[in-house]
Amino acid sequence: MTVYVDGRQVQIDPNARNLLEALKEAGIEIPNLCYLSETSVYGACRMCLVEVDGQLVTSCTTKPKEGMHIKTNTPQIHQLRRGILELILASHNRDCTVCERNGSCKLQKYAEEFGIRRVRFDELAKPRFIDASSPIVRDTSRCILCGDCVRMCEEVQAVGAIDFACRGIETRVSPAFEENLSKTECVYCGQCVSVCPTGALYVRNDLEKLYEALSSGKFVIGMVAPAVRVALAEEFGVEKDPFIAERLVSFLKLTGFSKVFDVAFGADLVAFEEAHELLERLSNKEKLPLFTSCCPAWVKYVEQFYPTLTSNLSSVKSPQQALGSVVKKIYARKMNLDPEQICLVSFMPCTAKKFEAEREEHAGTVDIVLTTRELSQFIKASRIELKKLEPQSFDRPYGVSSKGGLDFGKSGGVLSSVITVLNDEVGIEDERTFELEKGIRQIEVKTVDGRTIRGLMVFGLANARKVVSDILEAKLNVDVVEVMACNFGCVGGGGQPYPNDAQVRQSRAKQLKELVAVKNLVSPTENYHMRKLYEEVSNLHELIHTTYRPRKRVVHEDVEVLPAPNGEKVMVKVCLGTSCYLKGSYGLLSQLIELAKRKDYSSVEIVGTFCLENCDHSPNVLVNDKLIGEANLEKVEAEVERQLQQQRVHDASQTNV
Amino acid sequence: MERTYEAVEQVLRRYNYRKENLVKILLEIQKLHRYLSKDVVHYVAVALQLPPAKVYGVATFYAQFSLKPKGEYTILVCDGTACHMEGSTSLIKAIEEEIGIKPGEVTKDLKFSVDCVGCLGACALAPAMVINGEVYGNLTADKVKEILRNLRGDNNAQKSN
Numbered sequence: 046m047t048v049y050v051d052g053r054q055v056q057i058d059p060n061a062r063n064l065l066e067a068l069k070e071a072g073i074e075i076p077n078l079c080y081l082s083e084t085s086v087y088g089a090c091r092m093c094l095v096e097v098d099g100q101l102v103t104s105c106t107t108k109p110k111e112g113m114h115i116k117t118n119t120p121q122i123h124q125l126r127r128g129i130l131e132l133i134l135a136s137h138n139r140d141c142t143v144c145e146r147n148g149s150c151k152l153q154k155y156a157e158e159f160g161i162r163r164v165r166f167d168e169l170a171k172p173r174f175i176d177a178s179s180p181i182v183r184d185t186s187r188c189i190l191c192g193d194c195v196r197m198c199e200e201v202q203a204v205g206a207i208d209f210a211c212r213g214i215e216t217r218v219s220p221a222f223e224e225n226l227s228k229t230e231c232v233y234c235g236q237c238v239s240v241c242p243t244g245a246l247y248v249r250n251d252l253e254k255l256y257e258a259l260s261s262g263k264f265v266i267g268m269v270a271p272a273v274r275v276a277l278a279e280e281f282g283v284e285k286d287p288f289i290a291e292r293l294v295s296f297l298k299l300t301g302f303s304k305v306f307d308v309a310f311g312a313d314l315v316a317f318e319e320a321h322e323l324l325e326r327l328s329n330k331e332k333l334p335l336f337t338s339c340c341p342a343w344v345k346y347v348e349q350f351y352p353t354l355t356s357n358l359s360s361v362k363s364p365q366q367a368l369g370s371v372v373k374k375i376y377a378r379k380m381n382l383d384p385e386q387i388c389l390v391s392f393m394p395c396t397a398k399k400f401e402a403e404r405e406e407h408a409g410t411v412d413i414v415l416t417t418r419e420l421s422q423f424i425k426a427s428r429i430e431l432k433k434l435e436p437q438s439f440d441r442p443y444g445v446s447s448k449g450g451l452d453f454g455k456s457g458g459v460l461s462s463v464i465t466v467l468n469d470e471v472g473i474e475d476e477r478t479f480e481l482e483k484g485i486r487q488i489e490v491k492t493v494d495g496r497t498i499r500g501l502m503v504f505g506l507a508n509a510r511k512v513v514s515d516i517l518e519a520k521l522n523v524d525v526v527e528v529m530a531c532n533f534g535c536v537g538g539g540g541q542p543y544p545n546d547a548q549v550r551q552s553r554a555k556q557l558k559e560l561v562a563v564k565n566l567v568s569p570t571e572n573y574h575m576r577k578l579y580e581e582v583s584n585l586h587e588l589i590h591t592t593y594r595p596r597k598r599v600v601h602e603d604v605e606v607l608p609a610p611n612g613e614k615v616m617v618k619v620c621l622g623t624s625c626y627l628k629g630s631y632g633l634l635s636q637l638i639e640l641a642k643r644k645d646y647s648s649v650e651i652v653g654t655f656c657l658e659n660c661d662h663s664p665n666v667l668v669n670d671k672l673i674g675e676a677n678l679e680k681v682e683a684e685v686e687r688q689l690q691q692q693r694v695h696d697a698s699q700t701n702v
Numbered sequence: 703m704e705r706t707y708e709a710v711e712q713v714l715r716r717y718n719y720r721k722e723n724l725v726k727i728l729l730e731i732q733k734l735h736r737y738l739s740k741d742v743v744h745y746v747a748v749a750l751q752l753p754p755a756k757v758y759g760v761a762t763f764y765a766q767f768s769l770k771p772k773g774e775y776t777i778l779v780c781d782g783t784a785c786h787m788e789g790s791t792s793l794i795k796a797i798e799e800e801i802g803i804k805p806g807e808v809t810k811d812l813k814f815s816v817d818c819v820g821c822l823g824a825c826a827l828a829p830a831m832v833i834n835g836e837v838y839g840n841l842t843a844d845k846v847k848e849i850l851r852n853l854r855g856d857n858n859a860q861k862s863n
Contacts (some may be wrong), residue, residue: 062842204753205752205753205756206755207758208753208755208759208761209756210763211762212760212764212765213763219755219758220758221743221744221753221754221755221757222740222743222754222758230753266760343715601744604741621707621748622748623748623751626749631707631711634707635708653745655744655748
């Protein structure tokens with residue numbers, strides 16, 4: 046399609062989504078603060094104004110047409126864009142030097158490029174509220190209401206933990222009832238952080254803990270995730286450097302790390318273990334399809350949104366936690382170190398890994414989780430030039446990894462490694478991969494013994510939701526599903542450097558593919574040090590497996606339905622969370638109220654509660670401390686009667702005394 | 703006070719548990735409870751399978767919705783230009799003296815709530831207020847107190863004494 050841009054004849058893609066994207070392809074980057082290629086078009090910031098055939102339009106909402114005359118940079122447009130920036134800046138917290146996004150902020154960048162040196166309007170500061178309850182920190186004073194985070198959370202991740210609230214000058218982005226993120230269904234994937242143009246959403250910075258550990262005299266051990274190295278190379282302008290990870294090892298040693306391991310080793314271990322888990326589940330025909338559990342955001346998503354499927358999640362820990370357990374339990378013993386004396390620091394592309402390390406069942410394994418951005422800050426502050434350092438290999442024994450392990454850093458890596466192991470174990474004759482839609486690929490393998498194993502590789506939680514509901518409705522028949530919460534997998538994690546858009550993610554995936562390509566070991570089964578672990582450690586299985594259970598989405602106090610006077614009473618809590626509600630818990634609640642009235646229970650109190658975290662046995666009712674799953678009126682009545690009886694006996698014995 | 707979700711369920715059922723009807727559903731529930739409580743917002747979110755943040759967003763966007771309890775008598779004091787000039791501030795003061803609440807608040811017994819609003823379109827009667835849809839005009843502080851006493855039933859009580 047031919048259009049005329051600023052007087053030049055330009056060929057653009059006729060199928061482009063809008064003018065903004067078409068022009069970008071043609072080499073003209075139109076400024077914008079609220080456009081994301083992966084979400085619906087919002088058209089709110091007005092920065093992308095262009096002139097089409099004499100009229101001003103927003104290029105994000107305009108379809109390209111043959112022969113259009115487009116002006117992208119007239120003095121009038123320049124003036125308007127400056128005006129928009131000034132208006133935004135008037136209500137934006139401008140203490141840039143102490144902002145987490147100093148240097149990477151899109152608003153700051155535009156303010157500089159458009160030469161804003163003075164804001165003509167009075168400052169209209171937004172009330173400042175900082176929610177630091179989780180790894181994702183919100184600062185309302187820096188929010189420009191572009192809504193990128195809201196659309197990302199709802200449309201791409203199908204979570205919807207935050208949304209616009211209130212109206213006009215009061216408008217803000219917030220969870221329901223201005224709650225802290227830690228009390229919501231947020232899965233900490235950090236995709237909101239990766240699209241926030243300003244410092245309104247950022248990742249909790251834990252570098253202080255690292256400096257403390259390094260000066261504490263502890264035995265500091267580092268471990269580096271696959272996706273970190275490619276982003277680091279990009280951050281330091283050495284994309285083609287094949288030794289970036291090894292230079293990082295040297296750097297970490299210089300700054301006081303005693304050992305540096307490769308999380309790709311942990312990934313080999315996980316792929317090996319998970320392949321056997323899959324074979325076992327296939328032969329027992331249970332807990333299928335197997336869901337991968339390497340991605341902590343996906344794990345939390347399943348726990349909250351598909352609580353009845355938590356047993357489908359692989360019980361193998363993630364590479365971070367598996368390697369962490371091996372270091373703290375086995376390596377420490379081998380080296381005669383007190384685990385308490387070890388400080389284990391993992392470098393991750395991911396924000397949810399901070400949450401994973403803090404999960405109750407994992408606490409005390411990985412001590413500090415730092416994102417690629419924090420690592421980059423650590424390197425820059427040291428003033429050591431990373432690219433000039435001599436490369437040095439990861440430490441033995443957990444520094445060796447196969448193609449499979451390193452491949453974990455991008456979408457599809459986990460499943461293809463599992464399949465490599467399957468090939469070693471049962472033999473694979475034929476393998477076919479095809480794309481069902483963007484973000485969903487299917488893989489089909491035929492084993493030598495004539496079985497067909499079908500798998501899916503999914504990225505983006507909205508895609509995952511689609512896949513799971515198709516599986517539940519029996520529209521899809523698969524044996525194993527790999528899910529990565531972030532688009533393109535860990536290379537696009539919420540802790541990766543800015544910009545973190547589709548283009549950059551694809552280039553990181555390509556870099557990682559090259560690093561994978563030159564690895565000698567093909568399959569995790571060839572990892573000698575991993576095999577040795579199996580030989581030497583008898584309780585390895587126990588060390589690297591865990592369990593998952595339903596998790597409530599929203600923390601909410603109980604709701605009084607039928608109160609009883611103070612004093613001794615039997616407390617009946619009826620769950621009104623989603624799973625129970627869909628199984629008719631409301632009807633049960635009504636029946637119980639009727640029962641209480643009919644029997645004239647004076648010491649029975651009925652309340653409604655939001656989620657008892659036993660969703661695989663909905664509907665649930667809690668009578669005092671006794672949880673009744675698959676509850677019905679008879680079961681609850683019997684339990685209430687039993688407890689009342691106990692109370693009477695207790696009362697009687699008290700009076701006798 | 704006994705609270706069940708029976709009425710809420712009826713509204714939801716009438717609208718087939720469809721998310722497109724969220725605004726209508728919230729309006730009807732508010733008519734029943736006089737406001738949208740936190741647990742009702744969560745309940746509706748669960749029933750319609752919407753994120754609570756979305757329901758909260760809708761409930762805070764429209765001025766019709768209130769997340770704070772409203773009284774049995776909702777008093778809207780007009781603070782439009784005409785009423786303001788005619789002394790609406792003194793009405794607000796009188797209300798506070800009589801029932802102890804400021805605009806945006808509700809009495810402990812949930813009998814009265816008071817809000818300040820833009821213009822009620824009764825400028826000829828300035829200063830004016832509306833209580834449960836009924837317009838009271840040409841008000842003075844004393845008249846306001848008198849009206850509130852009547853609504854509270856004080857005068858009746860005195861008569862029967």
